[in-house]
Amino acid sequence: MDKPLTQNIKPDLSAVTLDDYRRTGGYEGWAKALKDMAPMDVIEAVKDAGLRGRGGAGFPTGVKWSLVPQGESAGQKYVVVNADEMEPGTFKDRLLMEADPHQLIEGVAIAAYAVQADTAYIFLRGEYHLSARRLEQALAEARSAGYLGKNILGSGFDLEIHLHTSAGRYICGEETALLNSLEGKRAIPRAKPPYPQTSGLWGRPTVVNNVETLCNVPHIIRNGVDWYRGLGRGEDAGTKLFGVSGRVKKPGLWELPMGTPVRVLIEECAGGMRDGYTLRGFLPGGGSTDFLLPEHLDLPMDFGAMMKAGSRLGTGTMVVLDDRTCPVRMVLNLERFFAQESCGWCTPCRDGLPWVVELLEGLVAGRGRPEDLDLLEQLARLMGPGNTFCALAPGAAAPLQSALKYFRPDFERYLKPASSARVA
Amino acid sequence: MANITIDGQTHEVEAGDNLLKICLSLGLDLPYFCWHPALGSVGACRQCAVVQYRDESDTHGRLVMACMTPVTDGLRVSLEAPEAREFRASVIEFLMTNHPHDCPVCEEGGECHLQDMTVMTGHTFRRYSGLKRTHRNQYLGPFINHEMNRCIACYRCVRLYRDYSGGRDLDVFASRNKVYFGRFEDGVLESEFSGNLVEVCPTGVFTDRTFSAHYVRKWDLQHAPSVCVHCGVGCNTSPGERYGTLRRIVNRYNGEVNGYFLCDRGRFGYGFVNSERRIREPMLRGEPVSGETALTHLQGLLGGHTIGIGSPRASLEANFALRELVGAEHFYAGLAQGEASLAAAILEVLRHWPVHVPSLSEVEQADAVLALGEDVANTAPRLALALRQSVRNRAFERADRLKIPRWQDAAVREAAQDDKSPLFVATPSATRLDDIAEAIYRGTPEAIARLGFAIARRIDTNAPAVSDLPPEDALLAERIGDSLAAAARPLIVSGIACGSLATVRAAANIALALSNRREGGAIDLCYVAPECNTLGLAMMDGRSVQEAFAAAKTRDVNTVIILENDLYRRADGGAVDSFFNGTRHVVVVDHIRHGTAAKAQLLLPGSTFAETEGTLVSFEGRAQRFYSVMPGSGEIRDSWRWLADAGAKRWANVDALTAACAAAFPEFGPIRHAAPPAGFRIEGEKIPRQPHRYSGRTAMNAHRDVHEPKPPDDPDSALAFSMEGASVEVPPALLPFVWAPRWNSNQQAVNKFQDEVGGALRGGDPGVRLLESPEMPEPRWFDEVPSCLRDETRWRAIPLYHVFGSEELSVLSPPLAERLSAAYAALHPEDAEKLGVAEFLAVRLNERLIRLPLRLEPSLPRGAVGLSAGLPGLLRTDFPAWIAIETGRGEP
């Protein structure tokens, strides 16, 4: 089975060097793009390959690039890598950056060429120190090998990639908040429209892509669209890093075809539940996706299938809920996260989420009132998509509203005062 | 145009605007917080949610924020849909989780936007039972109180202070529900527009500290439509009175002039009205006398050679009454000599050249600006704020190209970055517009004038040439000239305060050069006049106090009557003293004790703007009527009445006087229509100055009489000192305050009084323009280009202005006085070093040696001495151009 994204990664997870990387065809895609392809050809290829964003929203990458104005008058443009991975339960981009940094660099380079940007920034979350060191190292190698800099490989194309390390806050991962943060401002999201492709970093046309998304690009360019489309098992093309954490036997991360069924991930890759635990549900793609149930185990991990089931593919790294973990407390943990990470810009998120936390805390402390559950339901609804300024609050609403739907008895149990001590 | 459907009703509206503004303009009550007509949309508060439907068949729709929704043809929305109502109520409920329940003790109570919206959305029951977050407050200086617990994080404060006004010392800190709006550390807010925070904040976080010191509820204040008297811009204000003292000033919207905002001098400078230095009784030779005695005495003094000295800070009517009393040939406008000649020069240009004096809203539309000589931020602050908006036009153009609606505030700012329409600042020293200037020029007034002449020459080669221009100045002149010539709506700003006739004329030449390029089309040109009626007085007479002194020398003066004027601010002290010594009787009508009042044999208690009616002419040439907020107490009378009574000219009321004035000067013709006459009635009733909830009418005088006193008569206006009367469809010029059912806060209630939110007041913005561009302009080039020769023995004196301090009346306001510094002299550091001076500088001013604390000011040109203008300790504003420094050594 083809595992393009992880093919080079060594068992000890040490960084793939430039030579190692080149040995398996590294930077061939970059050379090919520069020599044989017009920028529009690259965009068309990525579009035809059916690559969809791996950062959570699944927007078609080629389409995103094609919205960037082309031509002389377009002026300064940027490519920005979203390496702010902070969604609870998500641990995929770190591996790609630590273990195979050149793959990302090549992807960024091709993206920059496609949209004709001469500057790119990798926006890396501050806690990823090892990723930072390895990326800096790899960037230096790539520069001295002539893959970056002026007149790259004699093509006349210039590109500089800067590593920008951040200083915390989940909201920086929201692409427009990220742009503000990169500009040295408070990470407050921006209104959309205008989209970054027309007015992004410093008001210039900008493409923001997730690390994993960009890591796919060199392979698409080198091996072709048909090869890439053939990798997917279901509706979506390519492979993806899927992860499982929680009380499974072997939590971990695997590269598998898009559309791999959930059951394969949990039962085969992760070895099933730990002894003595049974599966009650799972968040398929990180903390901001809706719970699904064991009955959903045979669904493919596809954007469409997850959506139809009432959740989202998200980051494709799932968190498993077992029968001995209280879903109410799990939701409380998640809501605390979201309330704390709210940027403070819009009202429902800033002031609504702390209220959700307050209610859940009251509930688990035995102070719950029956009407609180309806109130929680209402709050989750009020924070739904479109109601808030960005997608953070809807992300927070997802596990809450789905837990209320699927695990209502667990919530109700807390309403009987004596019971609160029993559940833990 | 677009046809849209709101709750089943179709409306034809402007396409492209945001839906919130359209709804409000249609008179619909849609709650909002973060939006402001002048600040645009950012979509933060989520209060303005409505349901939008795809088409007729869509019954579900989806929530959208009206302020972020562009209006397009066929748009279908509902404000009343249950989902929209529920969501809006929930936003209030969210905000209320942290908002304290302190309305009863909160100074915002009764005019609180949050209160209004809470009632409007129907949020009445508290479901949140957690703790509220709390904050520590900061000391922000003498103007503003801070109570952060009341914050609802609408972000309007920082957007106003930072983005709109250019302030840099107020910001937002922290995040999530801990966001904090304040300063890096406790301290005085630096921006001279800080007072607008009070009105822009929808709750009681930022409140008026001066009001707080003698607080009453908004509904217990008596208001009148007024005009600010602290500079020449003519901002409209709404002062509030209770128990005979003025309690505060709030903005009175005028779409053409000040819009929603005032400067802090205008807002907090009112304290002189309540000052200890008020003249409250007539004084004859230092002894209090009755009004009748005083009047009889005055009448006795009128025989013989009597001259009158008027005032650029008094109304046209009061000045005209004096003129009528003493006769036109004996009336002097009371300007300082320099001011008078500059004002005359300005009038000549405005009357005969192809120029147009823009209103502030027109200033905001300029796409290339040159400020020539005038430090606008200190002499006409509200104009500087308008100029700050004008540089955004380039941003708007870029937004248009990117199809970003202009009201998408954050997006427009982001797209434009530092791209600004050009503003060129050529002033003798640093100004608070430098931060947005495309290029800055520093030089003496002569050098600035030469630059100006060179710019005109660059634009039109028929303009007089400037010889020996330094090459870098020549390059700059080319750059500025080309920039102005290329602009669609260029604007030249100059003024009187720079004290240079050559500069004023250079500005005119540039305007003429631009006009010639456009086949004679009128060019926007504004000349800043220093006082609230400088232009009006110059139009009426324009003769300076020095001319009065000269007249006194040729023929003995029996009596001089000085109206609201401290001559020591207009002329050298020695000259004033000798004038008084040569005059038999000195009569002063004023409201404030000053050097001149101290010389008066007969001192008559006149009225401040808060106690009288009259007309002021702003530098725009806009005649505006102001009205008394309260009757003058005790013996205080309208200044004009003293004079009218003395001359037995019994004008029935101020209207008669206004009409007489208008009849005497054809140019003043329109002033009769600046506001409806005193006889104006709405269905037979006057317009109440008091809100209809005005309370305590019987209690407030109970220590004297338990009966409610009959309200004082007001023969001079259609306003009543009462809560009774008609308050609907009040003509804008007569609006004492704004209030509408469900809208109690000033900045929002005004929505109900505008044609279109943010546009003109319904019925037209108040004021009449007296100086329209001439139909047959008769310009001629000014060709006296000053020489570039430096005087090797003397120093160029340059007046330095201060928004807090340079104006006579506002400095008497205690909170403003806290922001004053004492008079000083300033030198370029290298000049100071060469002279060997560090802490003090001794200069010879009109034969007198004055020792002043020295400031080092690197922005000053070499060879110049900056002298603070009007600050306590150095009152003269009319410097001689050249002075000597006494060090015993050193020449410039």
Added chain:
Amino acid sequence: MNEARILSEQETAEILAAADHYPDKSAASVEALKIVQKYRGWVSDDALKSVAGLLKMSPDELDGVATFYNLIFRKPVGENVILCCDSVSCWMLGADRIRERLSERLGIGLGETTADGRYTLLPIVCLGACDRAPVLMVGEELYEDVDESKIDELLKRYGEAWTNR
């Protein structure tokens, strides 16, 4: 405030070098604060004012940025900052116990610093190692699969804190 006197030459040079990566100096704000923090552990008011001057920002503007990001410390922290992940996977696998154990061993709660200035204990969101939960970060080092027994080992490595327990 004299900037040069507050910031070391090294700090100034590094900040200006970072600023070179952007068309606008103020974009280096977060990086500049992190540079200051690298040398001083935290960002004092004076240091913040100096950085603001260097980047042509007002202190207010820069502090607005500084106080937004949780990894910029505006108060002194210990030599070793321990970040305890409290997000969902770690929570599920016993992060609370780990944190309690640390608190007990160090005698401090979250957000506190040991009296000898050696440790500061802070919560952190998901560290991106959920398959190895629970995890901790000490300084720049990530510790995975932490259990209570490992804590003793860890504290030995960084040095036992003096506490007056």
